[in-house]
Amino acid sequence: MLSNVRNALRIPVAGVARLFQTSVPRTSEKFDHKRIPQEDEGVQGEKVVDLDSVLKTKQNLFPTLDSDNQIFGGILYKQLPICNIRVSHNNTIFTMTDASGSVKIIRSCGMEGFKNTKKGTNIAAQTTAIAIATKAIDRGFKTIRVRVQGLGPGRLAAVKGLQMGGLDIVSITDNTHVSWNPPRPRKARRL
Amino acid sequence: MFLTLRLLSNRHPSFIARTVFVKNNNVDDACRLVNRILGKEGILEQYRLTRYYEKPFQTRRRVNHERCKAIYNEDMERKIQFVLRKNRHEPFPGCS
Missing domain, CATH: 1.20.5 (Single alpha-helices involved in coiled-coils or other helix-helix interfaces)
Structure with a gap:
Protein backbone atom coordinates (compact mmCIF):
# COMPACT_ATOMS: atom_id res chain seq x y z
CA MET A 1 0.00 0.00 0.00
CA LEU A 2 2.68 2.48 1.04
CA SER A 3 5.01 1.44 -1.73
CA ASN A 4 2.20 1.91 -4.24
CA VAL A 5 1.78 5.52 -3.12
CA ARG A 6 5.50 6.04 -3.26
CA ASN A 7 5.66 4.69 -6.80
CA ALA A 8 2.80 6.90 -7.86
CA LEU A 9 4.66 9.91 -6.49
CA ARG A 10 7.97 8.89 -8.00
CA ILE A 11 6.75 8.70 -11.58
CA PRO A 12 5.64 12.32 -11.88
CA VAL A 13 8.77 13.48 -10.09
CA ALA A 14 10.90 11.59 -12.55
CA GLY A 15 8.84 13.03 -15.38
CA VAL A 16 9.46 16.57 -14.18
CA ALA A 17 13.12 15.91 -13.61
CA ARG A 18 13.50 14.78 -17.18
CA LEU A 19 12.54 18.23 -18.44
CA PHE A 20 15.89 19.76 -17.70
CA GLN A 21 19.18 18.01 -17.84
CA THR A 22 21.25 18.24 -14.71
CA SER A 23 24.18 16.02 -15.61
CA VAL A 24 27.09 17.13 -17.75
CA PRO A 25 26.43 16.31 -21.41
CA ARG A 26 28.09 13.21 -22.72
CA THR A 27 31.52 13.79 -24.19
CA SER A 28 30.91 11.76 -27.31
CA GLU A 29 31.09 14.84 -29.55
CA LYS A 30 34.06 16.35 -27.81
CA PHE A 31 36.18 18.56 -30.04
CA ASP A 32 39.39 16.78 -30.93
CA HIS A 33 42.16 19.35 -30.70
CA LYS A 34 44.82 16.89 -31.77
CA ARG A 35 43.54 16.70 -35.32
CA ILE A 36 44.23 20.35 -36.08
CA PRO A 37 47.93 20.87 -36.62
CA GLN A 38 49.28 23.56 -34.36
CA GLU A 39 50.34 26.84 -35.83
CA ASP A 40 54.03 26.21 -36.18
CA GLU A 41 56.37 29.15 -36.02
CA GLY A 42 59.29 27.05 -37.19
CA VAL A 43 62.13 29.36 -36.38
CA GLN A 44 61.56 32.03 -33.80
CA GLY A 45 60.67 35.35 -35.35
CA GLU A 46 60.24 33.90 -38.81
CA LYS A 47 56.57 34.67 -39.24
CA VAL A 48 56.58 38.14 -37.70
CA VAL A 49 55.63 40.46 -40.52
CA ASP A 50 56.69 43.81 -39.15
CA LEU A 51 59.97 44.09 -41.02
CA ASP A 52 59.79 47.50 -42.65
CA SER A 53 59.36 49.44 -39.44
CA VAL A 54 62.51 47.87 -38.02
CA LEU A 55 64.45 48.76 -41.11
CA LYS A 56 63.19 52.32 -40.97
CA THR A 57 63.91 52.96 -37.32
CA LYS A 58 67.32 51.37 -36.97
CA GLN A 59 70.34 52.24 -39.01
CA ASN A 60 73.66 50.51 -39.54
CA LEU A 61 72.13 47.08 -39.08
CA PHE A 62 73.55 45.63 -42.25
CA PRO A 63 77.11 45.45 -43.57
CA THR A 64 78.18 47.91 -46.22
CA LEU A 65 81.25 48.29 -48.38
CA ASP A 66 83.34 49.79 -45.64
CA SER A 67 82.11 47.61 -42.78
CA ASP A 68 85.15 45.39 -43.32
CA ASN A 69 87.37 48.15 -42.03
CA GLN A 70 85.28 49.11 -39.03
CA ILE A 71 86.95 48.54 -35.71
CA PHE A 72 85.34 46.38 -33.05
CA GLY A 73 87.15 45.89 -29.77
CA GLY A 74 90.40 47.13 -31.32
CA ILE A 75 90.31 44.70 -34.26
CA LEU A 76 89.21 45.26 -37.84
CA TYR A 77 85.94 43.57 -38.69
CA LYS A 78 87.53 41.38 -41.36
CA GLN A 79 90.17 40.17 -38.91
CA LEU A 80 87.77 39.19 -36.14
CA PRO A 81 87.72 35.51 -35.17
CA ILE A 82 84.70 33.57 -36.35
CA CYS A 83 82.51 31.18 -34.43
CA ASN A 84 80.87 28.73 -36.81
CA ILE A 85 77.81 26.99 -35.46
CA ARG A 86 76.49 23.98 -37.28
CA VAL A 87 72.96 23.31 -36.09
CA SER A 88 71.13 20.14 -37.00
CA HIS A 89 68.19 18.25 -35.58
CA ASN A 90 70.41 15.87 -33.70
CA ASN A 91 73.44 17.89 -32.67
CA THR A 92 75.07 21.29 -32.50
CA ILE A 93 78.74 21.74 -33.35
CA PHE A 94 80.77 24.85 -32.57
CA THR A 95 84.11 25.70 -34.13
CA MET A 96 86.15 28.76 -33.25
CA THR A 97 88.36 29.84 -36.12
CA ASP A 98 90.58 32.82 -36.73
CA ALA A 99 89.79 35.22 -39.56
CA SER A 100 91.49 33.05 -42.19
CA GLY A 101 89.42 30.06 -41.17
CA SER A 102 91.86 27.75 -39.42
CA VAL A 103 90.18 25.95 -36.58
CA LYS A 104 91.32 26.74 -33.04
CA ILE A 105 88.69 25.15 -30.82
CA ILE A 106 85.97 22.67 -31.61
CA ARG A 107 83.21 21.54 -29.29
CA SER A 108 79.95 19.73 -29.85
CA CYS A 109 77.03 18.78 -27.66
CA GLY A 110 78.18 15.16 -27.81
CA MET A 111 81.61 16.13 -26.49
CA GLU A 112 79.96 17.96 -23.62
CA GLY A 113 78.48 14.71 -22.32
CA PHE A 114 75.03 14.89 -23.84
CA LYS A 115 74.16 11.60 -25.45
CA ASN A 116 71.65 10.46 -28.05
CA THR A 117 68.53 12.61 -28.33
CA LYS A 118 69.68 14.96 -25.60
CA LYS A 119 72.35 16.26 -27.98
CA GLY A 120 69.72 17.91 -30.11
CA THR A 121 68.12 20.07 -27.45
CA ASN A 122 68.46 23.77 -26.89
CA ILE A 123 69.74 23.23 -23.37
CA ALA A 124 72.62 21.13 -24.69
CA ALA A 125 73.40 23.82 -27.25
CA GLN A 126 73.43 26.52 -24.60
CA THR A 127 75.71 24.70 -22.17
CA THR A 128 78.09 23.80 -24.98
CA ALA A 129 78.11 27.42 -26.10
CA ILE A 130 78.98 28.60 -22.61
CA ALA A 131 81.74 25.99 -22.38
CA ILE A 132 83.31 27.01 -25.68
CA ALA A 133 82.96 30.68 -24.79
CA THR A 134 84.98 30.26 -21.60
CA LYS A 135 87.62 28.32 -23.54
CA ALA A 136 87.74 30.97 -26.21
CA ILE A 137 88.25 33.71 -23.64
CA ASP A 138 91.16 31.71 -22.19
CA ARG A 139 92.70 31.60 -25.66
CA GLY A 140 92.31 35.35 -26.02
CA PHE A 141 89.26 35.62 -28.25
CA LYS A 142 86.91 38.23 -26.93
CA THR A 143 85.12 39.87 -29.80
CA ILE A 144 83.79 37.49 -32.43
CA ARG A 145 81.43 37.24 -35.36
CA VAL A 146 79.01 34.34 -35.54
CA ARG A 147 78.07 32.28 -38.56
CA VAL A 148 75.11 29.94 -38.15
CA GLN A 149 74.40 27.06 -40.47
CA GLY A 150 71.31 24.88 -40.54
CA LEU A 151 68.00 24.77 -38.73
CA GLY A 152 67.42 23.10 -35.42
CA PRO A 153 66.34 23.52 -31.86
CA GLY A 154 69.69 24.92 -30.78
CA ARG A 155 69.79 27.75 -33.25
CA LEU A 156 68.84 30.62 -30.99
CA ALA A 157 70.13 29.04 -27.79
CA ALA A 158 73.61 28.60 -29.26
CA VAL A 159 74.08 32.27 -30.06
CA LYS A 160 72.53 33.23 -26.74
CA GLY A 161 74.87 30.89 -24.91
CA LEU A 162 77.95 32.43 -26.52
CA GLN A 163 76.89 35.78 -25.19
CA MET A 164 76.15 34.35 -21.75
CA GLY A 165 79.64 32.85 -21.76
CA GLY A 166 81.05 36.35 -21.95
CA LEU A 167 81.89 36.76 -25.64
CA ASP A 168 81.16 39.96 -27.50
CA ILE A 169 79.16 39.14 -30.62
CA VAL A 170 79.56 41.72 -33.34
CA SER A 171 77.43 40.24 -36.07
CA ILE A 172 75.27 37.23 -36.85
CA THR A 173 75.41 35.65 -40.28
CA ASP A 174 73.29 32.88 -41.64
CA ASN A 175 75.14 30.49 -43.90
CA THR A 176 72.57 27.75 -44.40
CA HIS A 177 73.16 25.96 -47.67
CA VAL A 178 70.00 26.31 -49.74
CA SER A 179 69.72 25.40 -53.38
CA TRP A 180 66.92 26.08 -55.82
CA ASN A 181 68.01 23.30 -58.15
CA PRO A 182 69.40 20.69 -55.81
CA PRO A 183 70.31 17.11 -56.67
CA ARG A 184 67.55 14.71 -55.83
CA PRO A 185 67.25 14.52 -52.05
CA ARG A 186 66.73 11.33 -50.13
CA LYS A 187 63.30 9.77 -50.17
CA ALA A 188 60.68 11.10 -47.83
CA ARG A 189 60.27 9.64 -44.39
CA ARG A 190 57.30 7.38 -43.89
CA LEU A 191 55.53 8.08 -40.66
CA MET B 1 84.34 48.44 -57.35
CA PHE B 2 85.55 46.86 -54.17
CA LEU B 3 82.39 44.83 -53.93
CA THR B 4 82.63 43.73 -57.56
CA LEU B 5 86.13 42.47 -56.97
CA ARG B 6 84.98 40.58 -53.94
CA LEU B 7 82.10 39.06 -55.84
CA LEU B 8 84.40 38.07 -58.68
CA SER B 9 86.89 36.42 -56.41
CA ASN B 10 84.25 34.51 -54.50
CA ARG B 11 80.82 33.42 -55.61
CA HIS B 12 79.45 33.41 -52.09
CA PRO B 13 81.33 36.04 -50.16
CA SER B 14 80.61 35.60 -46.50
CA PHE B 15 79.66 38.33 -44.08
CA ILE B 16 77.99 40.38 -46.79
CA ALA B 17 74.64 38.74 -47.35
CA ARG B 18 72.35 37.46 -44.57
CA THR B 19 74.34 39.36 -41.99
CA VAL B 20 73.02 41.52 -39.20
CA PHE B 21 75.06 43.58 -36.78
CA VAL B 22 74.24 43.22 -33.11
CA LYS B 23 73.21 46.50 -31.56
CA ASN B 24 73.53 47.22 -27.83
CA ASN B 25 74.44 43.59 -27.16
CA ASN B 26 70.91 42.60 -28.07
CA VAL B 27 71.59 39.19 -29.63
CA ASP B 28 67.98 38.06 -29.45
CA ASP B 29 66.73 40.87 -31.64
CA ALA B 30 69.47 40.36 -34.19
CA CYS B 31 68.73 36.64 -34.38
CA ARG B 32 65.07 37.29 -34.83
CA LEU B 33 65.75 39.81 -37.57
CA VAL B 34 67.90 37.30 -39.45
CA ASN B 35 65.21 34.64 -39.12
CA ARG B 36 62.54 37.06 -40.22
CA ILE B 37 64.48 38.03 -43.33
CA LEU B 38 65.15 34.37 -44.16
CA GLY B 39 61.49 33.54 -43.69
CA LYS B 40 60.33 36.43 -45.81
CA GLU B 41 62.69 35.64 -48.65
CA GLY B 42 61.49 32.03 -48.69
CA ILE B 43 64.92 30.63 -47.91
CA LEU B 44 63.80 28.62 -44.89
CA GLU B 45 60.84 27.27 -46.82
CA GLN B 46 63.09 26.12 -49.65
CA TYR B 47 65.45 24.56 -47.12
CA ARG B 48 62.65 22.56 -45.53
CA LEU B 49 61.20 21.51 -48.89
CA THR B 50 64.50 20.15 -50.14
CA ARG B 51 65.30 18.02 -47.12
CA TYR B 52 63.38 15.09 -48.59
CA TYR B 53 62.35 14.33 -52.14
Missing part, protein backbone atom coordinates in the same frame (compact mmCIF):
# COMPACT_ATOMS: atom_id res chain seq x y z
CA GLU B 54 58.88 15.55 -52.95
CA LYS B 55 57.11 13.30 -55.42
CA PRO B 56 55.45 15.03 -58.38
CA PHE B 57 51.96 14.25 -57.13
CA GLN B 58 52.86 15.86 -53.83
CA THR B 59 54.16 18.94 -55.60
CA ARG B 60 50.94 19.21 -57.61
CA ARG B 61 48.85 18.79 -54.49
CA ARG B 62 50.86 21.37 -52.58
CA VAL B 63 50.77 23.93 -55.37
CA ASN B 64 47.04 23.48 -55.88
CA HIS B 65 46.43 23.85 -52.18
CA GLU B 66 48.51 27.00 -52.09
CA ARG B 67 46.52 28.42 -54.99
CA CYS B 68 43.21 27.67 -53.28
CA LYS B 69 44.44 29.23 -50.09
CA ALA B 70 45.60 32.37 -51.85
CA ILE B 71 42.24 32.79 -53.59
CA TYR B 72 40.34 32.21 -50.36
CA ASN B 73 42.55 34.62 -48.44
CA GLU B 74 42.17 37.32 -51.05
CA ASP B 75 38.40 37.05 -51.06
CA MET B 76 38.24 36.91 -47.30
CA GLU B 77 40.42 39.99 -47.02
CA ARG B 78 38.11 41.83 -49.41
CA LYS B 79 35.09 40.70 -47.42
CA ILE B 80 36.59 41.88 -44.15
CA GLN B 81 37.45 45.24 -45.66
CA PHE B 82 33.87 45.50 -46.92
CA VAL B 83 32.37 44.72 -43.53
CA LEU B 84 34.73 47.06 -41.75
CA ARG B 85 34.26 49.94 -44.19
CA LYS B 86 33.44 53.32 -42.73
CA ASN B 87 31.41 55.93 -44.50
CA ARG B 88 32.54 58.88 -42.44
CA HIS B 89 34.95 61.58 -43.38
CA GLU B 90 37.32 60.56 -40.60
CA PRO B 91 37.04 56.75 -40.31
CA PHE B 92 38.09 56.46 -36.66
CA PRO B 93 37.48 59.75 -34.82
CA GLY B 94 39.90 60.45 -32.05
CA CYS B 95 42.26 57.66 -33.01
CA SER B 96 44.68 59.47 -35.27
